[in-house]
Amino acid sequence: MLIRPKAGILDPQGDAVERALPALGFEGVSGVHVGRLVELDVEDAEQLEPMCEKLLANPLVEDYEIEIVGR
């Protein structure tokens, strides 16, 4: 699961990274957002969405994406 701040919500961590990159010579960077990655093994992939809704993300302020890799 990839979890990141919802669009439009101030993301000071992303802003700080965005300001730091040009200092290292990386130009033309914008739209930086810092989120988190939750990896897990699960038998029933149907459980992933309710897991995100109830615990892993806060849907009031965060968006999430679920990526299923292998089996």
Place this chain on the structure above:
Amino acid sequence: MKFGVLQFPGSCDEIDALHAARLVGDAELIWHRDSGLCGADAIIVPGGFSYGDYLRAGAIARFSPAMESVIAFAREGGLVLGICNGFQVLCEAHLLPGALLPNANLRFTFRQVELDVVRADTSFTQACEAGGTLSIPAKHSWGRYHADEPTLRAMDDAGQVVLRYATGHNFNGSVQDIAGVRNEAGNVFGLMPHPEHAVEELTGGSADGLKIFESMRLAVEGALAGGSSRA
């Protein structure tokens, strides 16, 4: 009356909350794994770093046995105060609207803040002066209150904003300077600053925080006198 003060692994302000509550009534600690609430008339969810703030501040504490009981207690109209991490827990439990996000300055900040009392007619602020201010310490890194526009309008309509940071004191970037909110029914209240640290002039910068606990005592004793079991 009796306050119950929750204690999670990682709580750090429960002893000050217990002390503050004991200045106006009886108080007892409730361990997070206990689902009985010790017959408390009012609950305090204290500050700290419950469960290490893992995942998001308050996200895991919300599922503790004690919190499940607090949620049921609140739904029956019981008085619940959440301070700092306790405010985060109450938002995660959906007992209060909105969410707390990292401070806009990305720093843990500890300072005395001035709060404007928006409402002095609630179960948590009735001992405050209407239109007055409270001087209370705040110390946190996840205190930026956020709610979306429709929620903020609904909160305004229902009079749910109880405290705002005074001009120049909104160090964490909270939307509309919101420092403390209550639920629509008025029996659940959360704030980021720490009233339990401001109950003695000597150490708290003021004793203004005591007014929050005194208000809760008045609410509980008023309800008991009125024949209703809870405020």
